[in-house]
Amino acid sequence: MARGVIVLALLTLLSSCNSKEDAVRHELGLVYNVLRDVDIDNYEVYAMDLDGSNKKNITDLYPVDWTYYSYEDTLYFISDRGTCKRCYFLYKSNFKGEDVQKVSELELADSWMSSRKDGTELIVKPKLITENTFYILDQKGNIINRLETELAYAADPLFVNDGEQVVFRGGKTVGKHIDGFDEELYIMDSDGSNLKQLTHYPEEDGSAGKYGYRAGAPKLNPTENFVTYQSKQDGKYSLYATTLDGSKTWKLTENSQNEGWHDWSPDGKWLAIELFDDQQSQFHIGLMNWETKEMEVLTDDTFKYQQAPNFIWKSRD
Template sequence: MSKIFFLAINSLILITTACNSKNQRASKEKSINDYAIIYNVLVSDSTDNYDVFKMNLDGSEKKNITNLPGVEWSYISIGKKVLFLSDKDTCRRCFLLYQTNYVGENPKKVSDILLADSWMSSRKNGLEVIVTPKADSAFYIIDLEGNIQSRVETGLPYSRDPVFVNDGHQIVLRGGLTKSKLIPGFNEELYIIDIDGTNRNQLTQYPKKDTTAGRFGYKAGTPKLHPTENYITYQSKQNGKYSLFAVSIDGKKHWKLTENVQNEGWHDWSSDGKWLAIELFDDSQTQFHIGLMNWDTKELSILTDTTYKYQQSPNFVLKN
């Protein structure tokens, strides 16, 4: 009786393990199939023509989803919505905000506010977006009808690339102590502020002895929030190479995020935290690719080819 009982238990364990393994594989496949990657491509250098492209997580079905003559850049997708900046209805590089889906259907204008070239973030289940108005160091929080909900003063001469943290109650941003990198004393770092602009604290500190970023390289590039592990990731040129680094929300813990051979730049996390899309490039910046890392295994795949030189700024969008 005892032997039969243990055989039954062992069989049940084997069946349960097999089912769990099958479910994990199915979950992984579902994650892969549900996402697409949106990225920006320099289609024509001579005409300064950038467009927004999409592709599957295996690099298949690449498509130009904006296909316009001017400059189109996407820095955020919200669920199934792809938001992108475009100068198609204004002057050169005078950007308004538009939205479409991952295959470029039914594009429409979101806002008449002139915006800076800056990453964005959303809160309240995608109902509100934080953007950077052109020629301003403040941020606007707008709804998807383009209405301004609030203005956030940062107290810094230069503020870009805001990301909501702590359920939208705080903002992490890339800030400078002068209005431009052209002005001495810029000292780019990441900061965190409350949603009303108060209680500003510096999160990063670029190594004082490191001069390899020079005047114009990123010392603390665009911040991104890991959606499940709740820390900030960013690019920084240190020891002569662009790499991804991380910092806790309270600024108490700092670490190097990845160990890729290539230079690493703008990046994005999938909403489930399982995938990391990274802009990768060589030291001379002669070729830019989009890579995809499985965050559990750290396996990295290159998804793009050499059809275009500049393939940058990936972000994840849901297909279904």
């Protein structure tokens, strides 16, 4: 009798855990970028459920709209709407593309971003003559602080350690077109001090060439507290990880396809990945269960370029 009660309790607990996981998956969505029209260079932001259903163009204009970041139920995207081509400004909306608002009059570079202090402060890369600067903005788009790195180039800033530090992609020249760029991930304090190199691309590996990613935009695993990034090594783009002190670096996944820009779900249980073939003839969005490593491709071949997924809550409780 006691054994039956224990078994029933375990089954009830397991069912409860599965129900919670299903509920989280139902409440979360993905937003990602699509090249809708090659001829006019028209990029749009699309949204879908985590099972790949209900795909929708949520920006639906004819300039460049591109999302790099979401916080809770707020989608942030850069756009050149109403201005010169590739002159980017920051906008926000919800999962459905409703209530679009311009966040700031500050022109931005084409770069990933992140936030701290419950989403009240954003770190961005402005469009400046200098290539090594980040700004921290408040919710109204006002500049709170300016961070100068000690490198010639810096992009894709990511707050870590509760916003006390910033991980970013850096280079030793102002761009990849100049010899000696040597792209890696770096970490510094949020006042710009104590710069430290985190990653070290294998010296014997020339796979990335001059223009491929040695270390792509960093993302933080929110529960295990390590940083992930794409890197072209051994002739293929894969995801790699590093601890925040740089003491350990490892290959994160073993997918047969190339892996690029990606994002972690808020609970760390799901990993959304941009997948593509060697010729980069087709890009898909995949969803990996981090515990089981099972991968599900969520997109079809309607569009060639489907990239840079990030998680977003469909609505606020």
